[in-house]
Amino acid sequence: MTRSLRRTLDIAVDLGTANTLVYVTGRGIVVSEPSVVAIDQATRDVYAVGLEAKQMIGRTPATISAVRPLRHGVIADFEVTEQMLRYFLGRVHRSRFAHPRLVLCAPSGITDVERRALVEASSAAGASAVALIEEPLAAAIGSDLPVAEPSATMIVDIGGGTSEVAVISMGGVVCLESVRVGGYDLDEAVALHLRTRHRLATGTETAERLKIELGSAWPVHDERVVEVRGRDMASGLPVAVAISAGEVREALAPTL
Ligand SMILES: Nc1ncnc2c1ncn2[C@@H]1O[C@H](COP(=O)(O)OP(=O)(O)O)[C@@H](O)[C@H]1O
Ligand SMILES: [Mg+2]
Incomplete structure (x- = not known):
């Protein structure tokens, strides 16, 4: 009786190369985190998922590495993708008995085999019905x-x-x-520019921040300048360099 009265839980998942989003009907977006998993390379144990895992990049002990299981719109590591999906779904529905219906959008570049594998992973994570929708x-x-x-x-x-x-x-x-060109390639173009033009070594996070703050494809009125901190490639010492919006645009141009 109570079972038939219970409302079905509907969930939508955007499994992106960069970020995974989970939406629950009536609750809105409940997960919006980087598609990153921290994993022990030797035992394959998962240490952290999402934001927590991203923060571990570059700070983990030798055996633990933070990986992006989806790369360039394809599933580079299926087993880890499945674990990530299970983890995010697990955060949304805690009850073993509630089997949500799921609509999943995955990168359009994936193969039929990967498509089927994703549906299987969602079912294994507890979904009662899974529908895939094209991302665009x-x-x-x-x-x-x-x-x-x-x-x-x-x-x-x-x-x-x-x-x-x-x-x-x-x-x-x-x-x-x-x-297979996206935001990461733009980050790399900015980092490359900083290295070749200013002999400044930075992490990709710094390059991404600079891209978001100043990046444009076309001259904009606001020709701001931002101070970027990094390491001088010759001396190895920390330095700060002033970078203009025009310079970032120049760095992005070949990729665009
Ligand atoms: N305001 C912004 N300006 C430029 N790029 C941005 C901005 N916000 C996010 N990005 C870039 O968008 C990319 C992530 O987009 P997203 O749609 O989450 O990717 P995916 O669908 O592959 O998971 C990243 O490369 C990030 O740097
Ligand atoms: Mg996307």
């Missing part, structure tokens, strides 16, 4: 675009590892182009 379609619905109309709508999604351009009409993806 989910993005278009989320952006309130008229996806059901018989007219073409174009959507561009730039992620961490890949960028997708899709044309949507009448509720489906008509054509899709995916390139």
Whole structure:
């Protein structure tokens, strides 16, 4: 009796190269964390997942490494991806008896085998039903675009590892182009510029911050300057260098 009265739990998961988001009907986005897992390379034990794991990057003992199981829109390490998915779902529904229905959007570059494997991993994590939705379609619905109309709508999604351009009409993806270039490549371009032009060694986090703060593809009125801290490559000593928005734009240009 009580069972039939219980409301089914519906969950949506965006399994991204950079970040994983979990949405629960009625509760909103309950997980928004980096797709990172800290794992013991010898025993394969998982130490931390998400934000906690990302913070461990570069600070772990030799045997523990923080890995991104999804890379460039493909599943580089399936076993770890499954553990990550289980962990995030476990945080959302604690009861072993509630089997949520799940809609999952995964990178569009994944193969049929990987697609099936993801559905299996979601079921193994406790989902009663799993549906996969194409990422550009989910993005278009989320952006309130008229996806059901018989007219073409174009959507561009730039992620961490890949960028997708899709044309949507009448509720489906008509054509899709995916390139394995994304935000991470922009971070690397900024880091490379700092190394070659200023002999400044920085972590990717610093490069990413600089990209977000000053990055643009086109000249913007606001030509700000930001001080970047790093290590001088010749002396090894900590230094600070002033970087302008124009310089960041120049560094990003070859990748764009
Ligand atoms: N304000 C911003 N300006 C430029 N890049 C950004 C900004 N916010 C996030 N990013 C970049 O977006 C990328 C992550 O996008 P996301 O959609 O979460 O990726 P994915 O779908 O691959 O998980 C990262 O490379 C991050 O640096
Ligand atoms: Mg994405």
